[in-house]
Amino acid sequence: MKFLSKVLLFCALANSATLAIPKSKQFTSSNFLLESRAQHQTRDVKNLTSYIWNGGEVAGPRFASVTAEVIIPNITFPYGYNASARYGASVWVGIGGDQNTCDDPARINNGGLIQGGYYYLYDPEGDFGVFAFYEWFPDGPVFLDDTEGIETSIGDHVRMTVTQKDNVTEWIVESFMTTKDHETLFPDFGELHFTEIKAISAANEEVSLQEHGIIVEAEPVLGNGKYLTDCEITGSDATKCKWLGYKGIFES
Template sequence: MQIPIIASALLCANLVLAAPGTSMRSQRASDRIAERRINRSSNINQRVDNELGVASKNGTSHVEYSSNWAGAVLIGSGYKTVTGTFVVPTPKVPSGGSSSTTYSASAWVGIDGDTCQTAILQTGVDFTIQGSSVTYDAWFEYYPDYAHDFSGIPIKAGDTITVTVTASSTTAGTAVIENVTTGKTVSHSFSGESYALCETNAEWIVEDFESGGSLVSFANFGTVEFTGASVNGGTDTSGATIIDIQQSGKVLTDCSASGSTVTCAYSG
């Protein structure tokens, strides 16, 4: 009769021992989410001079360089809906980087923030690596407010993600992320925002975003290819401004646009 009692006692002891670890992991996750909500934000396109006179490796003639944006921007008027689909990459530590440093990058679509810098309606996915740990966060943002994380949409490398923003007015709209691979979709509605959109920029961007007011260490994101890139239902990116990230005199990306595809590769 003692065996069941002993087994029960051991089980209880194991549960007691396991609980602190589980609690600590939950707390770390909560702390990371809380810190991210306070600190993570996108920014308007921060243009820099093309100090190096660099042309892209694929022959595209670049019009702009930026310290934080890479991708394509259409400049026009009446832009109401922007969408694009990409496969989630596996970020890597850049060459010469440290395994103890956290590196991140973000892929998103948006309206405004380039020639119109009063506001941005945007949504996308961040990819982050520290050592061997890789995490993904889906988010929405109405700049100049900070980014907010979506819940209920797990994301992993290789998932196909469709991101869409729609402006219903200059101060209202929606952000939608669909994980095509899993069938999960999340959305957020904005209304009565204090800063007005111009509806003159449509964007497909890989960004070096900010945390705590400074750019994060930029991850080697491999390649992000937006397919089905469209604005107001049209799928032609002809005439888009191509942007690459240039930091400390070095170009870190190589982007191009053709038809309904915008491609950005890490080249740093």
């Protein structure tokens, strides 16, 4: 198992210095638009619709840490691989990222969300693979293969952990396909399973997903009924997301 818990050691550095991102990875930062990153619409108590987030979250007590494990699934290109296109998604855990449920929405714009996980990144500039990262939004991602020599690949069993004090935690598959960016395509990962999810409160208590978990699914054009994934909480510490596709997602 590979551990991305080293993220904890670096989060404090993210706001104190500007770390270089290789040119071929810089496009990821431009896609973290606040309007598409944090806005959700409530469908019911246990479900939220997002522009680009897929997975789950818990809101309630003040949290101190969140952990989840993933076996990185293979990806495919269901509509045919386009060598001139970009394909991208990120899988991560985070604390403090949902302005609709966190206790201080203004912090999202000022060092609120801390996240750590990995990117799928396939682009014409030469990056092709899986890359571990951490990020302290609104700063861009720091890629750990570049800064720490941490390599990740398809089939790896990874554990992702982030610590911060806030009242919302997330475990997310993030798409970069928005109404303003149709070009960064969402690769087909089949099914992705978050397991061993642990949202630990500041009082050192573990929160039950079955009692308090909220499913989040991406509908890039809110209200048109076309979702990128189908996610469900599958146990007290697990969430499954199934890729549904993006063809025609922006058509009315």
